[in-house]
Amino acid sequence: MSGMESERPVLDLIIPALTDAGYEVYTHPSRQLLPSFMGDYIPDAIALGKPKNLAIEIVRDGTRSGSRERVADRFLGVTDWELRIYYARSGGGVPAIDGVTPDIIDRTITKVEALIAAGQMEAALLLGWSTFEAIGRALIPNRLSHSQSPARLIEQLAGEGIVTPDEADRLRPIANLRNAVAHGALQRDLDRTALEDFVATLKLVLHENQPVGAGA
Numbered sequence: 194m195s196g197m198e199s200e201r202p203v204l205d206l207i208i209p210a211l212t213d214a215g216y217e218v219y220t221h222p223s224r225q226l227l228p229s230f231m232g233d234y235i236p237d238a239i240a241l242g243k244p245k246n247l248a249i250e251i252v253r254d255g256t257r258s259g260s261r262e263r264v265a266d267r268f269l270g271v272t273d274w275e276l277r278i279y280y281a282r283s284g285g286g287v288p289a290i291d292g293v294t295p296d297i298i299d300r301t302i303t304k305v306e307a308l309i310a311a312g313q314m315e316a317a318l319l320l321g322w323s324t325f326e327a328i329g330r331a332l333i334p335n336r337l338s339h340s341q342s343p344a345r346l347i348e349q350l351a352g353e354g355i356v357t358p359d360e361a362d363r364l365r366p367i368a369n370l371r372n373a374v375a376h377g378a379l380q381r382d383l384d385r386t387a388l389e390d391f392v393a394t395l396k397l398v399l400h401e402n403q404p405v406g407a408g409a
Contacts, residue, residue, distance in 0.1 A: 203251050203281045204238055205339035212342035213372050216242035230271055234264055245275045253281050290339060292330050295404055302395055314383035315374050321391055322371040331404035343368035355402055360394055367391050
């Protein structure tokens with residue numbers, strides 16, 4: 194219902210949180226994915242999961258309230274779906290996250306190595322994943338200009354051939370650990386060897402690819 198230009202920044206913000214919570218998110222879903230009670234209404238995105246599936250509607254300034262009410266009426270009495278409405282301001286979206294230079298990324302990787310050496314595994318994991326996202330943003334800034342869920346970050350980099358299928362397989366357990374620690378699972382047993390392998394992958398991905406705007 195809303196224009197793609199205004200809704201994309203909002204979706205880029207909410208999708209990572211939904212995927213971290215275990216939802217499977219589809220933007221601009223096909224009718225085959227939608228339940229019959231929605232009729233001819235197609236939400237901007239859907240999130241499939243528990244406790245309820247979510248229909249996501251991005252509303253721009255100036256959208257008539259009557260149309261929102263008619264959409265909301267479709268969900269009355271439906272127990273396994275919930276309508277969530279988010280508002281996008283006209284004339285401006287969510288600011289993009291600034292990219293950083295390879296030198297800054299290299300220095301941050303060194304900090305991650307120091308945290309591992311000091312036994313501060315949780316801090317190393319979180320800073321390491323932040324560094325991985327910064328690497329992705331440096332390599333494909335047009336796709337990763339906003340915050341990314343770990344799963345989407347791996348998907349985007351694998352789709353571009355920046356990480357190999359084997360590297361993607363090794364990164365997924367690290368992503369799961371990052372999600373757990375970031376959301377309060379502070380007693381996870383973090384394997385030093387796995388984190389060192391993660392750091393090696395960071396270096397490989399950074400130095401075997403050319404960041405946008407770096408070099409000739």
